[in-house]
Amino acid sequence: MKTNLEKIFKSQAEASHAWQQDFRLAGLKSFETQGLPTTKQEDWKYTSVKSLAETEFKLFEGAQEEASIKEDTLIQEEHYQLTLVGGIYQPKLSKLEGLPKGVQLLPLSQALQSEGDFLKEHLAKSLDARQRPFVALNEAFLNEGLFLKIEDHVVLDKAIEFCHVALSNGLASMSHPRILISLGKNAQATFIEHYTSVAGTQASWTNVASEFLLAEGSLLHHVRLQEESEANFYLNSSMTTLDQDARFNSFTFDLGAGLNRQEIIASIEAPGAHVALKGLYLARDRQHTDFQTLIHHRKPYGTSQELFKGILSDRAHGVFNGQIIVDPHAQKTASELTNKNLMLSREAEVDTKPLLKIFADDVKCSHGATIGRLDEDQLFYFQSRGIDSHLAKHLLTYAFAAELLSDLPWESLTAPLTRKLKSCLNLKDEVA
Amino acid sequence: MMLEIKKLHATVDGKEILKGLNLSIKAGEVHAIMGPNGSGKSTLASVLSGRDGYEVTSGEVLFEGKNLLSLQAEERARAGVFLAFQYPIEIPGVTNSYFMKASLNAIRQARGEPEVDAMDFLNLVKEKMALLKMDPKFLKRAVNEGFSGGEKKRNEVLQMALLEPKLCILDETDSGLDIDSLKIVAEGVNSLRSPDRAMLVITHYKRLLEYIVPDRIHVLQDGRIIHSGTKELADQLEEKGYDWIKEQAA
Ligand SMILES: Nc1ncnc2c1ncn2[C@@H]1O[C@H](COP(=O)(O)OP(=O)(O)OP(=O)(O)O)[C@@H](O)[C@H]1O
Numbered sequence: 050m051k052t053n054l055e056k057i058f059k060s061q062a063e064a065s066h067a068w069q070q071d072f073r074l075a076g077l078k079s080f081e082t083q084g085l086p087t088t089k090q091e092d093w094k095y096t097s098v099k100s101l102a103e104t105e106f107k108l109f110e111g112a113q114e115e116a117s118i119k120e121d122t123l124i125q126e127e128h129y130q131l132t133l134v135g136g137i138y139q140p141k142l143s144k145l146e147g148l149p150k151g152v153q154l155l156p157l158s159q160a161l162q163s164e165g166d167f168l169k170e171h172l173a174k175s176l177d178a179r180q181r182p183f184v185a186l187n188e189a190f191l192n193e194g195l196f197l198k199i200e201d202h203v204v205l206d207k208a209i210e211f212c213h214v215a216l217s218n219g220l221a222s223m224s225h226p227r228i229l230i231s232l233g234k235n236a237q238a239t240f241i242e243h244y245t246s247v248a249g250t251q252a253s254w255t256n257v258a259s260e261f262l263l264a265e266g267s268l269l270h271h272v273r274l275q276e277e278s279e280a281n282f283y284l285n286s287s288m289t290t291l292d293q294d295a296r297f298n299s300f301t302f303d304l305g306a307g308l309n310r311q312e313i314i315a316s317i318e319a320p321g322a323h324v325a326l327k328g329l330y331l332a333r334d335r336q337h338t339d340f341q342t343l344i345h346h347r348k349p350y351g352t353s354q355e356l357f358k359g360i361l362s363d364r365a366h367g368v369f370n371g372q373i374i375v376d377p378h379a380q381k382t383a384s385e386l387t388n389k390n391l392m393l394s395r396e397a398e399v400d401t402k403p404l405l406k407i408f409a410d411d412v413k414c415s416h417g418a419t420i421g422r423l424d425e426d427q428l429f430y431f432q433s434r435g436i437d438s439h440l441a442k443h444l445l446t447y448a449f450a451a452e453l454l455s456d457l458p459w460e461s462l463t464a465p466l467t468r469k470l471k472s473c474l475n476l477k478d479e480v481a
Numbered sequence: 482m483m484l485e486i487k488k489l490h491a492t493v494d495g496k497e498i499l500k501g502l503n504l505s506i507k508a509g510e511v512h513a514i515m516g517p518n519g520s521g522k523s524t525l526a527s528v529l530s531g532r533d534g535y536e537v538t539s540g541e542v543l544f545e546g547k548n549l550l551s552l553q554a555e556e557r558a559r560a561g562v563f564l565a566f567q568y569p570i571e572i573p574g575v576t577n578s579y580f581m582k583a584s585l586n587a588i589r590q591a592r593g594e595p596e597v598d599a600m601d602f603l604n605l606v607k608e609k610m611a612l613l614k615m616d617p618k619f620l621k622r623a624v625n626e627g628f629s630g631g632e633k634k635r636n637e638v639l640q641m642a643l644l645e646p647k648l649c650i651l652d653e654t655d656s657g658l659d660i661d662s663l664k665i666v667a668e669g670v671n672s673l674r675s676p677d678r679a680m681l682v683i684t685h686y687k688r689l690l691e692y693i694v695p696d697r698i699h700v701l702q703d704g705r706i707i708h709s710g711t712k713e714l715a716d717q718l719e720e721k722g723y724d725w726i727k728e729q730a731a
């Protein structure tokens with residue numbers, strides 16, 4: 050990967066503003082100084098990027114027949130949509146019209162031209178690339194992604210769906226989408242990220258970096274679905290900062306990619322903010338899925354709830370590293386962190402480490418992790434009623450996961466996501 | 482013969498629990514098994530229904546003349562063996578309604594009958610629920626989750642009524658039921674009595690057998706049937722306990 054990086058870097062079209070060119074250069078420098086992470090580093094202990102490092106990636110060029118992509122990739126027709134294919138913005142696959150007043154939703158490439166000042170002020174201000182080589186690399190390739198800015202008190206009527214289709218033609222390709230979302234005071238929005246890929250092509254690599262800035266009293270519902278092909282690499286770092294009484298309600302649903310690594314950080318920077326992080330990861334074959342989450346309570350009266358569940362089969366490997374940090378003056382914090390893993394095969398592995406670092410004394414925090422198998426008594430109960438053990442296993446697995454799909458922000462999301470889960474478990478649709 | 486158990490020996494975790502058990506039940510008959518705690522009643526029920534962890538070391542079990550022990554648990558259920566559990570299992574996340582429909586269709590399929598659709602199922606299950614005076618709201622709840630002890634037992638009999646098995650094994654279905662419920666559940670069970678169905682009713686109490694009047698009562702002690710008699714045996718046991726039989730058998 051490293052050999053041709055500079056060449057690819059130079060092949061990028063000139064940035065719109067000088068500061069953007071500097072920004073990219075600084076990113077590249079930072080990446081080069083940091084180097085690729087090794088398993089000697091604590092937070093990369095279980096995740097090797099060797100195969101990623103050994104693949105030669107290039108930036109995707111050219112378009113794909115759009116209609117064929119549209120067919121099976123988009124979740125919901127009625128959302129506002131912004132679609133990238135191979136990292137390139139697709140106006141025909143996007144629906145940006147009809148946005149209410151006070152809402153700016155743009156492909157990042159446009160925002161870099163028209164919203165330069167705002168971006169200069171906010172981009173990369175909360176997500177620090179210094180300890181994150183892949184975020185640095187994302188900066189080096191700053192070009193495309195999504196920009197969403199909602200003015201104070203505006204409540205969006207429909208969800209926004211960001212659809213990223215990974216695609217390689219011939220050579221393996223990489224995409225470095227960048228997302229910046231800024232919600233004004235008391236603004237409300239639902240943001241859906243959907244990562245998918247076109248089957249039957251070369252391995253590709255998606256390397257996302259996101260910043261969600263939530264002003265006082267704002268509310269962001271967030272859903273991320275990652276279902277790229279098992280040949281692909283998927284990396285994501287996202288940082289959410291919450292001002293007073295802001296709420297971040299997030300659900301990450303991870304099914305795809307051979308290597309998935311997501312770092313999800315939420316920082317409570319003023320009193321009374323609330324973070325709910327939910328996640329569901331399914332890994333099979335030799336998939337490797339790694340979640341690094343951090344909820345940082347910097348100010349008092351914050352609440353957070355985190356529940357991640359994993360289902361690991363075959364020879365899959367899961368990693369969950371969840372941290373809650375409560376700073377000394379973040380009194381009256383209430384926080385819960387839970388990770389539960391269901392192991393469907395003897396060869397599957399999981400490494401889970403939920404961790405509380407509490408420096409305040411008047412807080413209510415709890416954490417726990419479980420690693421379990423399907424319950425033999427439950428399986429027998431099914432069988433004793435004539436239901437074969439195969440179906441019984443799928444049903445119990447579904448039951449384990451379904452809890453996470455029960456209170457999604459938009460009812461209309463429940464059905465498609467439930468369908469995804471069922472089809473992953475080879476269950477028919479009518480199963481309840 | 483519906484069920485023939487011959488010199489059955491079975492172990493759990495290497496420990497022998499059933500020690501040469503013989504029992505035969507004809508179609509149309511109801512047999513009761515009584516016996517002290519730990520004598521092996523539930524073990525027998527588990528062995529018959531094919532639960533893992535029970536090893537049959539010798540003897541045989543014929544169900545309608547065929548070797549029952551070679552079948553998987555689900556195959557036994559499809560062949561018509563039903564166990565109402567002493568401790569019904571909770572299955573969070575799976576609705577009672579889905580569970581019963583999947584079960585009914587699995588069994589219908591095995592019988593060569595077409596699957597029931599959602600509407601037919603609902604009508605059928607509601608009819609059975611009415612029989613057992615169960616609120617339809619139990620359909621939407623997760624299987625046995627948070628059910629009271631008595632509700633769980635009633636739910637077992639509901640499944641039995643729905644699946645119409647050939648051999649019904651009821652393991653202490655009366656325990657946990659209040660007086661009124663016992664009557665309702667017993668009536669439900671009685672409504673299933675038929676010339677081509679057999680029942681094996683495990684209980685500690687005479688009261689159940691006053692409602693579900695058995696053709697035979699057997700006393701199981703230390704893995705063997707040590708005494709059998711007619712329904713009057715229940716009165717004697719209630720009065721005198723098990724010691725006199727143990728002495729007789731010794
Ligand atoms: N997994 C096991 N390991 C060891 N012993 C076991 C195991 N399971 C059952 N047993 C023993 O087998 C014996 C028979 O148990 P079983 O449940 O069949 O009794 P029971 O007649 O149904 O009693 P009850 O009237 O209390 O329901 C008991 O002594 C019990 O402790």
Ligand SMILES: [Mg+2]
Binds near residue numbers: 522
């Ligand atoms: Mg018992």
